[in-house]
Amino acid sequence: MLDHCPGAANLxxxxxxxxxxxxxxxxVEIFSNDISVKCSTCGFVVYNDIESCVQxxxxxxxxxxxxxxxxIMARKNAKAQK
Numbered sequence: 001m002l003d004h005c006p007g008a009a010n011l012x013x014x015x016x017x018x019x020x021x022x023x024x025x026x027x028v029e030i031f032s033n034d035i036s037v038k039c040s041t042c043g044f045v046v047y048n049d050i051e052s053c054v055q056x057x058x059x060x061x062x063x064x065x066x067x068x069x070x071x072i073m074a075r076k077n078a079k080a081q082k
Contacts, residue, residue: 019046033068035075047075 014031021028023044030037036047054060054072061069 021046035071 014033016029016031019028019030020026021039021042021044024039024042026039026041028037028039028046030046030048032048034048036045038045054064054069055076057063064072
């Protein structure tokens with residue numbers, strides 16, 4: 001049996017990716033467990049499009065930890081209210 005769900009692997013062991021800032025076109029480094037980061041060139045807030053099992057799995061809080069769970073769910077709820 002697995003220790004943890006493989007669907008949450010990028011949240012427990014963050015992966016770095018480079019995104020393009022939609023404001024200035026500069027490169028922004030964002031980890032897979034970041035909700036958002038500020039562009040170091042212009043200060044624009046770039047959001048990470050986290051779509052994961054955390055949003056629907058009943059065991060998510062225990063799997064990824066309460067802090068990460070709350071951050072992801074707060075982001076999901078903020079998007080739903082828009």
